[in-house]
Amino acid sequence: MIILKNLTCHYEERVILEDISLKIQKHLTLLGANGAGKSTLAKAICGLIPYDGKIVVDDADIQELSLKERAKLLAYIPAKLEIYDAYITLFEFVLLGRFPFKKSFFDYSERDKEIAAESLEYLNISHLTNASLHSLSSGESQLALIAQALTQKSRIIIFDEPTANLDPKNSKIIAQHIKHLQKEQEILLITHDIHLAKFIDAPIGFIKKQKLHYYDRDFFEPENLSKLYEVEFDAQGLKYV
Amino acid sequence: MCRVALWTFFTLLFVLSPFVGAVNLDIANILNTSSLDANIFYNLRLPRLLFAFFAGGILALSGLLFQTLFRNALMTPYTLGISSGAVFGVGVAIKLGLTTLLFGIGAITLFGFLGAFFTVVLLIYLSQFLRSNQQESLLLLGIALSLFYSAALMVLFYLGNSIQNDMLIRFTMGSLSIIGWQSPLLIGVVAILLLGAVYAYRFELQLLGISSDAASLKGVDTKKVTLLLLGVASLSIGALVGISGPIGFVGLIIPHIITKFYPTTVERRLLKTALFGGLFLVACDMLSRVMQTQSELPIGIVTAFIGAPFFIYLIISQKKY
Numbered sequence: 001m002i003i004l005k006n007l008t009c010h011y012e013e014r015v016i017l018e019d020i021s022l023k024i025q026k027h028l029t030l031l032g033a034n035g036a037g038k039s040t041l042a043k044a045i046c047g048l049i050p051y052d053g054k055i056v057v058d059d060a061d062i063q064e065l066s067l068k069e070r071a072k073l074l075a076y077i078p079a080k081l082e083i084y085d086a087y088i089t090l091f092e093f094v095l096l097g098r099f100p101f102k103k104s105f106f107d108y109s110e111r112d113k114e115i116a117a118e119s120l121e122y123l124n125i126s127h128l129t130n131a132s133l134h135s136l137s138s139g140e141s142q143l144a145l146i147a148q149a150l151t152q153k154s155r156i157i158i159f160d161e162p163t164a165n166l167d168p169k170n171s172k173i174i175a176q177h178i179k180h181l182q183k184e185q186e187i188l189l190i191t192h193d194i195h196l197a198k199f200i201d202a203p204i205g206f207i208k209k210q211k212l213h214y215y216d217r218d219f220f221e222p223e224n225l226s227k228l229y230e231v232e233f234d235a236q237g238l239k240y241v
Numbered sequence: 242m243c244r245v246a247l248w249t250f251f252t253l254l255f256v257l258s259p260f261v262g263a264v265n266l267d268i269a270n271i272l273n274t275s276s277l278d279a280n281i282f283y284n285l286r287l288p289r290l291l292f293a294f295f296a297g298g299i300l301a302l303s304g305l306l307f308q309t310l311f312r313n314a315l316m317t318p319y320t321l322g323i324s325s326g327a328v329f330g331v332g333v334a335i336k337l338g339l340t341t342l343l344f345g346i347g348a349i350t351l352f353g354f355l356g357a358f359f360t361v362v363l364l365i366y367l368s369q370f371l372r373s374n375q376q377e378s379l380l381l382l383g384i385a386l387s388l389f390y391s392a393a394l395m396v397l398f399y400l401g402n403s404i405q406n407d408m409l410i411r412f413t414m415g416s417l418s419i420i421g422w423q424s425p426l427l428i429g430v431v432a433i434l435l436l437g438a439v440y441a442y443r444f445e446l447q448l449l450g451i452s453s454d455a456a457s458l459k460g461v462d463t464k465k466v467t468l469l470l471l472g473v474a475s476l477s478i479g480a481l482v483g484i485s486g487p488i489g490f491v492g493l494i495i496p497h498i499i500t501k502f503y504p505t506t507v508e509r510r511l512l513k514t515a516l517f518g519g520l521f522l523v524a525c526d527m528l529s530r531v532m533q534t535q536s537e538l539p540i541g542i543v544t545a546f547i548g549a550p551f552f553i554y555l556i557i558s559q560k561k562y
Binding site: 046047048066067068069070071072074075076078082083084085087088089092093096097099100102105107108132152 | 309312441444447448450451452454455457458459460461462500504505506507508
């Protein structure tokens with residue numbers, strides 16, 4: 001459960017999010033135009049950027065938690081894997097999800113390695129165990145990030161545009177995994193992908209003009225989408241002509 | 242195969258190194274401790290060998306550390322102006338005629354150390370004003386500092402007398418000619434401390450090598466770990482440069498060479514980089530003593546002459562080892 005109280009975020013002088021209060025019981029799918037502040041919201045919850053207001057996760061103010069305790073609660077999956085140490089293998093990368101549980105200065109335990117291997121198995125990417133990260137495709141990279149989040153065993157997973165760089169086939173694979181994860185984990189899904197949002201069973205939040213608006217399945221009515229996104233939608237989806 | 246050849250070749254040079262120099266040593270005489278050969282071997286060649294080895298290790302490991310922490314292949318203590326700071330500190334000590342010992346350490350070494358330390362503090366202070374994506378700006382700050390120190394060094398040259406200037410010129414070329422065991426012991430301790438600190442934080446470093454955000458999200462106090470490792474590396478460099486003068490290129494090229502031979506995660510390259518840096522500098526030092534002109538060639542010139550072409554070859558060949 002994530003509770004935001006009067007959350008305000010600035011980027012330099014610009015106000016990105018203003019006075020947002022919300023309560024995510026379990027799942028939430030968050031939509032909004034480019035620059036509406038979806039990623040900012042996610043990054044604030046993860047503690048990556050400063051904010052005014054209060055963020056409470058499972059009864060704990062996240063600013064009072066240590067970084068490792070926070071990592072045990074929340075995992076964040078970015079849209080794109082950016083990595084400098086490109087020769088790290090998939091297994092080593094996924095194993096990093098155990099960092100919050102590891103004793104300082106010591107190596108990862110055998111149990112940690114088992115958990116990492118199980119995550120790879122679960123996502124059907126065990127055959128890539130020793131592949132270096134820079135050799136993975138966008139779809140495989142997204143799976144690598146999910147595997148790392150699963151290894152982290154945090155109950156809340158935040159997906160930041162997971163299908164933004166993927167072709168339809170890989171989008172489908174990721175969508176199915178997210179749906180499956182909903183049974184065990186609490187998922188905050190941020191996306192532009194209306195197909196994906198429709199497929200995932202969760203309340204909808206839409207950020208517009210720094211404010212958050214809630215919707216149910218009626219969100220996907222063409223009239224509503226047309227109004228929110230300010231472009232024409234019909235029963236088939238977005239109209240390009 | 243290539244890896245074995247690399248290590249064998251440089252280890253062989255390491256073993257040969259103390260027997261090469263202005264005076265040819267007779268191995269039989271070395272065992273006789275009262276002979277001149279033994280004196281040269283134990284009090285000149287051996288300490289120098291170890292000094293070069295530890296110095297190379299510190300330079301290479303600091304280079305890898307800076308590159309990983311800033312996620313930029315050009316970041317080294319050298320390119321960030323930290324070495325220049327140390328050189329300027331030494332310049333001041335020479336100009337002021339400080340040749341006495343302070344706390345058992347030469348004033349020159351201490352001033353070099355302080356120059357490096359001051360530069361790091363300045364860089365850390367200035368970096369607070371940079372935006373979050375600060376790598377390029379920080380590199381530019383380092384270059385600006387280097388240029389500023391060069392200008393300040395020119396002022397020292399202008400004001401100095403010819404003896405001081407000669408000392409200073411020699412110093413800026415870098416040198417491994419040390420006498421006795423004090424310097425190798427000091428630098429050996431520094432090298433081991435640096436390696437220990439890096440090893441203790443190897444997994445934090447691995448996460449920082451992915452991205453700063455990735456490390457934060459897994460619970461790494463990125464600011465603390467970065468400052469701590471940068472601090473230890475910079476102080477090691479300060480102590481080293483105070484004794485040897487600036488030795489360029491090692492910190493830049495050795496991490497890249499090791500990455501070419503061992504394309505693995507940074508955590509698996511730490512020890513190899515330190516070790517190869519040491520062996521490489523020993524080999525360069527040996528070459529500087531073989532290519533005797535009037536006196537031996539300054540080590541900084543040798544590392545640049547070997548390092549630059551080898552580096553260019555590695556970049557354009559793009560061969561997988």
